[in-house]
Amino acid sequence: MSCKYISEIIFDNGLDKRSYLCDLPVVKYLLEKGRLSLSSSVTFFVGENGTGKSTLLEAIAVAYGFNAEGGTKNFNFSTNKTHSELWEHLTLIKRDYAKDGFFLRSESLYNVATNIEELDKISAASPSISDSYGGISLHDQSHGESFLSIVQNRFGGRGIYILDEPEAALSPMRLLTLMAEIDSLVKKDSQFIIATHSPILMTFPDAEILEFSQNGIKSVSYKDTEHYQITRRFLENPEKMLRYLLEEYS
Numbered sequence: 077m078s079c080k081y082i083s084e085i086i087f088d089n090g091l092d093k094r095s096y097l098c099d100l101p102v103v104k105y106l107l108e109k110g111r112l113s114l115s116s117s118v119t120f121f122v123g124e125n126g127t128g129k130s131t132l133l134e135a136i137a138v139a140y141g142f143n144a145e146g147g148t149k150n151f152n153f154s155t156n157k158t159h160s161e162l163w164e165h166l167t168l169i170k171r172d173y174a175k176d177g178f179f180l181r182s183e184s185l186y187n188v189a190t191n192i193e194e195l196d197k198i199s200a201a202s203p204s205i206s207d208s209y210g211g212i213s214l215h216d217q218s219h220g221e222s223f224l225s226i227v228q229n230r231f232g233g234r235g236i237y238i239l240d241e242p243e244a245a246l247s248p249m250r251l252l253t254l255m256a257e258i259d260s261l262v263k264k265d266s267q268f269i270i271a272t273h274s275p276i277l278m279t280f281p282d283a284e285i286l287e288f289s290q291n292g293i294k295s296v297s298y299k300d301t302e303h304y305q306i307t308r309r310f311l312e313n314p315e316k317m318l319r320y321l322l323e324e325y326s
Contacts, residue, residue: 078117080267081236084169085112085136091165102128103162105292112293114269116284117262121271122301123288130240133271134181135162137238142179149177174267176235180226180242220245227257233264243274251276275303 087106097103106112112132121129138144143151223245231237242254251274258268258280272278278285278298287296298304310317 079114079119079171080117080234080265081170081172081174082136082140082168082267082269083114083171085114085132086167086169087111088165088167091162095161097131097160097162100126100128100131101290101292102132102288108292112286114284115295116282117266118258118268118280118283119270120278120280120283120285121269121288122273122278122285122303124302127288127290129271129288131160131162133238133240133269135160135166136168136269137179138163139166139168140177140179140236140238142177142238146179146181148179174234174236176232176266177237178226178231178235179238179240180223181240220247220250224250224253224257227254231257231261231266233261233266235261235266237261237266237268239268239270239272241271241273243272243277248276255280273303275301275307278303 087110089107089110091097091103091107098107121133123129134144141149143149145151223242243251246254255277262268270277278301285296285298285301286293287301
């Protein structure tokens with residue numbers, strides 16, 4: 077499953093060395109290596125909190141032309157400009173032109189839904205913008221329902237789709253539904269880049285898993301991820317794991 081659109085991220089090394097970004101492991105890696113290659117139609121950014129995977133994911137999305145808080149390239153709202161300047165130092169090497177695209181973040185989904193309703197109020201277009209998202213207000217659905225509604229109704233194929241921690245919105249069962257949607261879209265010539273902590277999502281067939289750590293970024297197999305190993309040990313003996321954990325912190 078080779079990547080369709082973004083094949084490589086080039087870092088120009090022009091970041092101010094006094095920037096807090098230079099303390100992030102992902103930026104230290106980019107400073108040393110200068111680039112990061114993507115080799116699959118589905119790439120997962122995984123790793124511990126604070127390693128910079130969501131920061132890089134956001135920078136890739138903004139460098140591609142997406143709104144920092146989410147949406148398509150046509151969204152330009154901003155409720156709170158908190159995205160970093162990392163995107164200004166990235167060059168995306170593209171293999172082909174994507175017909176569709178979306179940056180979907182669990183944490184700012186409310187803002188995207190609000191912007192859609194605001195645009196519908198000032199637009200006389202028929203069908204409405206909301207119709208392309210399923211015809212039901214995203215605010216009238218649960219967090220998970222609205223997240224999936226965007227994927228199922230707005231993602232059309234031959235697109236680049238960037239997702240930040242979808243498991244924050246979705247139950248394990250809905251994550252399986254998302255995986256089926258991803259599979260369908262990949263078969264329609266789409267590419268996904270996803271930051272996640274979900275050991276369920278990481279099982280997607282033939283996906284590339286890039287593990288972010290204090291030592292940089294490396295490609296790993298599913299069973300070599302810390303997420304899989306910790307989850308497996310916990311499920312095999314939760315009582316023992318909890319007893320050790322609670323004694324350690326008591």
